[in-house]
Amino acid sequence: MPGREILQLGNPLLWQRSRRVEEVAATATQALITDLRDTLASFRETTGYGRGIAAPQIGVLQRAIFIRMQPTGFCAALVNPEIIWASQQKIELWDDCFSFPDLLVRVERAAQVKVVYTDERGAPQTVEAEGDLAELLQHEIDHLDGILAIARALSPSAFATRAEWQRQLQS
Ligand SMILES: [Zn+2]
Numbered sequence: 698m699p700g701r702e703i704l705q706l707g708n709p710l711l712w713q714r715s716r717r718v719e720e721v722a723a724t725a726t727q728a729l730i731t732d733l734r735d736t737l738a739s740f741r742e743t744t745g746y747g748r749g750i751a752a753p754q755i756g757v758l759q760r761a762i763f764i765r766m767q768p769t770g771f772c773a774a775l776v777n778p779e780i781i782w783a784s785q786q787k788i789e790l791w792d793d794c795f796s797f798p799d800l801l802v803r804v805e806r807a808a809q810v811k812v813v814y815t816d817e818r819g820a821p822q823t824v825e826a827e828g829d830l831a832e833l834l835q836h837e838i839d840h841l842d843g844i845l846a847i848a849r850a851l852s853p854s855a856f857a858t859r860a861e862w863q864r865q866l867q868s
Contacts, residue, residue, distance in 0.1 A: 752841075803850065
């Protein structure tokens with residue numbers, strides 16, 4: 698499971714909106730899900746972090762993401778995910794992304810969300826999330842709309858390199 702190359706900040710595909718997946722059972726869709734799962738696993742093996750990936754990050758403009766909370770917890774391919782409810786309550790956090798792995802961005806996200814999606818077998822599913830999973834779902838679904846975390850920076854100074862973040866800001 699070598700995984701696919703992950704597009705990096707500067708690649709214009711990352712700013713494009715992805716199309717809906719029409720057929721979950723299609724060979725191409727199943728191959729995409731496998732690629733997302735393998736690429737996430739490979740990234741995590743290399744770097745020691747990473748919990749989610751979106752199809753446009755491997756150059757496929759289709760609405761599919763893969764999430765694996767570590768070491769246990771929610772693990773699923775989410776096809777055509779949609780946030781149907783988000784709490785008024787917000788959380789602030791330092792966000793990162795495979796597409797700019799050395800940059801941390803301070804963003805605001807809803808504290809809780811409710812997401813509907815189709816699973817890899819084609820069944821409709823709902824997940825209610827809070828905390829880490831809630832912010833991850835918002836980050837990955839943003840990718841499907843061509844929105845990167847840097848576009849949600851709270852201010853022009855809401856950035857840190859990973860090295861500096863580890864030195865100064867990690868609490
Ligand atoms: Zn990302």
